[in-house]
Amino acid sequence: MKINGKLAVVTGASRGIGAATAILLAEKGAQVILVARSEGDLLHVATRIRQAGGIAYIVASDLADAASTRSAAQAILQNHGVPDLLVNNAGAGRWLFAEETPEGEEDVMIALPYLAAFRLCRAFLPGMLSRRSGMILNVNSPASLIPWSGATGYAASRWALRGFAEALRADLHGTGIRVCEVILGETSSNYFKANPGSYLRLPKLAKFFPLLTPEEAAWYIVKAVRQNRSTYTAPFLLAVNRFFLGLMPGLFKTISWKSDFPHP
Structure with missing residues (x-):
């Protein structure tokens, strides 16, 4: 997809990967709509974009709540129209x-990430289908490929998001609307500070992969958009692991489980 001049909605855009993605899309010429719960943080990101000469709007919304998500989607459609690009990045757990x-x-x-992504797609798809163009991009976790122990609900929600992308891809085949899933390895953020004890449950194998910065993660996301990719996995070592997981799923699951956090 050509990014310049396009209208892009980015969820979870108040910090981390979402903020970096919104900033980079704006640098490439997109008009960006930032969606997250914290209006103050959204204003900070939007100000950065505007000071650099970009166009940014904010919609404060709790995407874990169905009514709030519906209101956010309606506000976007009424005030800005149908987006060309929807980046479902908001997540929790x-x-x-x-x-x-x-x-x-x-x-x-x-609700975050799966139901929020589903609800926003439901709101925006009629306009995209009428126009016969657009892209839906879901940012996902390696837990959607092979779950690790001690993150049961988190992994299940990521599998739901991945299944949603696959189902959408089947639904939208031949409509002109692209569906992309970007799976990113560990990215520097405040997640582990906000969730004490979670880092101990990170699979030992994952610690061999390079840590991404939010800006690097955003670069991969924007690359996937520009190349009209269906899937993109980064960093490279994670992509290699995904390839061999597809070839030898049983062996990879055994290796992963042996290195996982043990159940007490």
Whole structure:
């Protein structure tokens, strides 16, 4: 997709990968709509974009909530029109065993990322289909390829997001609308600070992969958009592992499970 002049919606855009992606898309000439819960953080990112000469709008919304998501989508359609690009980046969820998960927290984990992505696509697809163009890009985790122990709800929600991308791809074949899934390795963020103990559950194999910065992650996302990719996995070592996982899934699962966080 040619990015210059396009209207792009980026969720989870208040910090980290989402903010870096919005900034880079704006640098490439897109008009960006930043969506996240924190209006103050969104304003900070939008100000950076505007000071650099870009065009940015903000929509503060709790995408874990169906009504809030619906209102955000309606505001975007009424004020800006149908987006050319939807980047579903918003996500949530602590790494916990099923029995450790507090009542109700599983609802938030399935809402972000899966239900938020589903609801936004439902809102924007009629316009995209009428126009017969557009791209939906889901940012996902390696947990959607091979789950690790101690992150049950988190991994299940990422599998839901991946399944949604595959189902959408089948639905939209021949319509002119592209569906892309970008799977990124560990990226520097405040996630582990905000979720104490989760880093201990990171698979040992994952610690051999280089740590991405949000800017590097954004570069891969924008590359996938510009190349009209269906899937993109980064960094390179993770892509290699994904290739061999497809060839020898049983062996890779055994190796992964042996290096995973043990159940107490």
